[in-house]
Amino acid sequence: MGDCWVLVVDDSSLMRQLLVSCLRSVCKVTAVECAEEAIRVCQDSQPDLVLMDWILEGMSGIEACQTMQNISELSEIPVIFVTSNTSEANQELCWSSGAVDFVPKPIVPKTLQNRVKTHLKYKLQTDLLKKYSFVDGLTGIYNRRFFDMEIVRLLKQTTRLQQPFAAMMIDIDFFKKYNDEYGHLQGDDVLKQVAITLKNQIKRPIDTVFRYGGEEFIVLLPNTSQDGAKSIANQLVSAIKNLSIINIGSPMEVVTVSVGMTFLAESQRCDTKQLLSRADAALYNAKETGRNKFSILNE
Numbered sequence: 001m002g003d004c005w006v007l008v009v010d011d012s013s014l015m016r017q018l019l020v021s022c023l024r025s026v027c028k029v030t031a032v033e034c035a036e037e038a039i040r041v042c043q044d045s046q047p048d049l050v051l052m053d054w055i056l057e058g059m060s061g062i063e064a065c066q067t068m069q070n071i072s073e074l075s076e077i078p079v080i081f082v083t084s085n086t087s088e089a090n091q092e093l094c095w096s097s098g099a100v101d102f103v104p105k106p107i108v109p110k111t112l113q114n115r116v117k118t119h120l121k122y123k124l125q126t127d128l129l130k131k132y133s134f135v136d137g138l139t140g141i142y143n144r145r146f147f148d149m150e151i152v153r154l155l156k157q158t159t160r161l162q163q164p165f166a167a168m169m170i171d172i173d174f175f176k177k178y179n180d181e182y183g184h185l186q187g188d189d190v191l192k193q194v195a196i197t198l199k200n201q202i203k204r205p206i207d208t209v210f211r212y213g214g215e216e217f218i219v220l221l222p223n224t225s226q227d228g229a230k231s232i233a234n235q236l237v238s239a240i241k242n243l244s245i246i247n248i249g250s251p252m253e254v255v256t257v258s259v260g261m262t263f264l265a266e267s268q269r270c271d272t273k274q275l276l277s278r279a280d281a282a283l284y285n286a287k288e289t290g291r292n293k294f295s296i297l298n299e
């Protein structure tokens with residue numbers, strides 16, 4: 001729980017100090033003074049929990065909570081109101097805005113700490129369950145379901161932050177021949193080795209590998225230059241070849257992959273469908289022009 005991170009939103013500096021010092025022994029805490037800034041912080045780096053004041057300059061706590069509910073990547077961050085507006089009608093507003101709890105002011109430190117601990121525990125459990133439902137059973141890397149969610153979030157983030165973005169579609173060459181020659185169980189083992197190798201090649205925490213389909217993988221590299229992405233694509237191709245897994249059905253004699261890459265410069269935008277069809281076209285080109293290589297499609 002010490003690694004959890006709580007964002008405090010309160011326009012009184014005294015209250016911010018009080019809340020931060022009260023929670024410091026429970027988790028990491030950051031404080032901001034208005035709802036607009038809180039939403040920005042949540043969009044950039046999602047906290048595990050938000051402690052929200054009701055009356056704030058500009059957007060109110062209730063409006064902020066409603067706004068967060070309507071932004072898909074923020075809608076699952078639990079919000080607890082910390083407020084002296086404790087009338088029944090106001091409590092009703094808290095619940096209907098999407099808050100998970102309500103702590104009255106003046107705060108009782110022990111109560112606040114225990115409420116926060118309880119909600120962080122729920123959050124950690126939910127995150128863990130989600131994580132398992134997003135992991136591919138065979139290879140242990142993220143699955144298609146997670147890709148479908150992540151790609152929407154990452155493309156939005158890329159547009160908002162005006163960053164470049166690279167996506168690679170990776171397909172094992174002559175894998176049907178491998179299965180036919182060595183059997184499906186050994187084929188499964190190759191899929192595991194390829195997945196682990198791809199994962200080990202990408203070093204930054206924001207880069208992600210997914211198993212997209214049977215013997216197809218996707219690598220997403222947010223905020224990466226075109227040269228950087230090309231060099232990673234080359235590394236991936238070499239790393240798989242260097243595993244030296246014999247495949248007598250392949251002219252390369254070992255298991256190799258083909259990589260189709262699409263790159264979006266800072267100003268370029270596209271949706272998931274366009275991104276996938278470009279990566280797929282580049283992959284087709286890599287397959288058609290010899291396999292065991294990468295191709296790039298920019299337009």
Ligand SMILES: Nc1nc2c(ncn2[C@@H]2O[C@H](COP(=O)(O)OP(=O)(O)OP(=O)(O)O)[C@@H](O)[C@H]2O)c(=O)[nH]1
Nearest residue numbers: 171172173174175176177179184185187188214215
């Ligand atoms: N062992 C195993 N094989 C799989 C799995 N998913 C898909 N495959 C196999 O992957 C093979 C894909 O074959 P193709 O699409 O013809 O592609 P390929 O033989 O790799 O040929 P190219 O892509 O053109 O180089 C098929 O034999 C599938 O049965 C899996 O989970 N385990």
